[in-house]
Amino acid sequence: MTSQASLSVTTDTKQNTLNEVFSLQKSAFQITPYPSLAERQHALKLLQRILVNHQQIIIDAINNDFGLRSPDETRIAELIPSLQAIRYAQKHIRRWMKPQRRHVGWQLQPASSKILYQPLGVTGIMVPWNYPLFLAISPLVAALSAGNRVMVKMSEYTPHTAELFKQLITDNFPEDLISVITGSADVAIQFSRLPFDHLLFTGSTQTGKKVMQAAANNLTPVTLELGGKSPTIIAPDYPISEAAKRICFGKAMNAGQTCVAPDYILLPENQLTFFIDAFSAHFNQMYPDFANNPSYSHIINDQQYQRLQQWLTDAQQKGAKIINVSNFAPDTTTRRFPIHLVTHTNDNMLIRQEEIFGPILPLITYQNIEQAIRFVNQQPRPLALYLFSHEQTLHDKVLINTHSGGVCLNETLLHVAVDDLPFGGVGPSGMGHYHGQEGFQTFSQAKGILKKGRINSTQLIYPPYKNKAITWLYKLLLR
Incomplete structure (x- = not known):
């Protein structure tokens, strides 16, 4: 009885902590709903500096988690692609943020239209154990480039890497921008139930289904990277x-x-x-x-x-x-x-x-x-x-x-x-894409905007509908 009560208290405490961090980030996002290019670039630069300055302890942590992980494999498959992802985003983020002009048909003229890529808000990233650095950094770069706040749940199967990554992020970023969550599977379950504005999960198909079910209760959009038999x-x-x-x-x-x-x-x-x-x-x-x-x-x-x-x-x-x-x-x-x-x-x-x-x-x-x-x-x-x-x-x-x-x-x-290639699955191997521009777009709301000027051409289709102008319009468009 005592043990059961203790477990319940522990779980409740973890849930309260998750809720507090989520609320903290939500409030921060409401204050700064559209971070500037300089703010996003600064976050990416800081992330780059962390990886460059702490290469060896990152290599050692991953090695400890695996029992033996070749330092060269960690450099080739984790550190180098993580740094490349950061540099690529730094180079292209200005263009990604720029509103895109879109065409307006003659029937709606005079008018203009554009797409504004707006940050979604508070986003969640669930990291697997097999590449615990790169599969944390790569989606994190996409989320930060798009101007979001981010909560990252590290795998319980790589505890050394998880604790180190948490420490490095905590020492360099405010918790209301990036927060790293560690803990066992029950923490991951609670994490997936938070009402994120977007949730990215990398892992098995079985777990991916559970994550999607949890996210559905909040209508949270998900990106699932699930693997399969390639x-x-x-x-x-x-x-x-x-x-x-x-x-x-x-x-x-x-x-x-x-x-x-x-x-x-x-x-x-x-x-x-x-x-x-x-x-x-x-x-x-x-x-x-x-x-x-x-x-x-x-x-x-x-x-x-x-x-x-x-x-x-x-x-x-x-x-x-x-x-x-x-x-x-x-x-x-x-x-x-x-x-x-x-x-x-x-x-x-x-x-x-x-x-x-x-x-x-x-x-x-x-x-x-x-x-x-x-x-x-x-x-x-x-x-x-x-x-x-x-x-x-x-x-x-x-x-x-x-x-x-x-x-x-x-x-x-x-x-x-x-x-510059989108990465993602199809059907049982996942849904959605990230990396590069597709990652920026995944963590953004593509807000369509139509702008009309002083001339009100729309009045030509105002009721009552028995007028020559609308009859002429029908002849042009309904053919």
């Missing part, structure tokens, strides 16, 4: 060894714990053995002495490690053949888990049903490219699609006949790093 198609014309090398890099990054990691491979039936051999060779060249290699990240926690092991067992029991591309067996103590290629899969296996989010890669063969396209279209729409081919006609065919949030041709992952 396919990779290797066309017959593409050199199999080069494809294996590029795919190996994309799949091994962060030990496959990436929302846009290649989830399964579709390749010509006669290339299967060559691909396995080439992939294994490239993996061992990239990560020599795998047992002691400092460049390969560990699985984030025991729960995720056990899930991956269970999924491999499930596949094996249902007839799959599993190839560990390293001589090193997965280690329960360190959670070091090399990539496992899986052949002879079927729809009953968990690795064919769920987003893998780890170093397991099913290989599925096809006899012709149409069969591969049909297979992709039979699955839920993914966050990313990868095609390896040098044939432009095939590029066009796949782009037109498949749906995905984004596409890389002859590459994996890197489209996410292009600031």
Whole structure:
């Protein structure tokens, strides 16, 4: 009884804190509903300075959360794209803020029209554990560029990074502009129930559905980045060894714990053995002495490690053949888990049903490219699609006949790093976009404005309607 009461008090306290921060930001926004270009630029400059001046402690915090996260991976996949996003916004924010002139038809003349991109207000960002810095900074840059106040909920699975990020933000920004929230899943639930003016969530499809349900009670618009099973198609014309090398890099990054990691491979039936051999060779060249290699990240926690092991067992029991591309067996103590290629899969296996989010890669063969396209279209729409081919006609065919949030041709992952491309899912892999200008627009209200002058041409259609002018207007427009 005492324990239950204590839990209730703790939860209520957290909710009160969230409500207080939300109210604080709401009041601040009402005082400054349209921050100037200088104010927005200052916030971005300060954010940039934080990242540049605290690189090493950020790297150390993420490393502590993973057990081992390569410093180079953190620089390449988190720090560099975060700083690029800030610099890109700094360069373009003046143009994004500028009202856009729009056309007014002759029937409404004399008049002018424009779109004013107005800040939404208090926005929420829910950050996942796999890239805890970049997936906090990237949407934060978009929200600040658009002139909003921001509450950021960090993942409970990366506590070192969460506490450090909270401290860095608290030391440099007022709480009524940016507030970082830490805590367990119950805090995240309460966070998603706040009446934000916009809420961006990155994470699993299951959790995304719950977040959307919570937001719906407040009619809060949401952007959901959910992942899914991103396919990779290797066309017959593409050199199999080069494809294996590029795919190996994309799949091994962060030990496959990436929302846009290649989830399964579709390749010509006669290339299967060559691909396995080439992939294994490239993996061992990239990560020599795998047992002691400092460049390969560990699985984030025991729960995720056990899930991956269970999924491999499930596949094996249902007839799959599993190839560990390293001589090193997965280690329960360190959670070091090399990539496992899986052949002879079927729809009953968990690795064919769920987003893998780890170093397991099913290989599925096809006899012709149409069969591969049909297979992709039979699955839920993914966050990313990868095609390896040098044939432009095939590029066009796949782009037109498949749906995905984004596409890389002859590459994996890197489209996410292009600031001028929108990033987002479609259908089960999410909704809405951010990054660059699309991020600015996501966190803005595109307010349409019509302006009329002293001449009142509208009086031509005032009642009573029995006049020659309106009859003439009907003859022009109703044809």
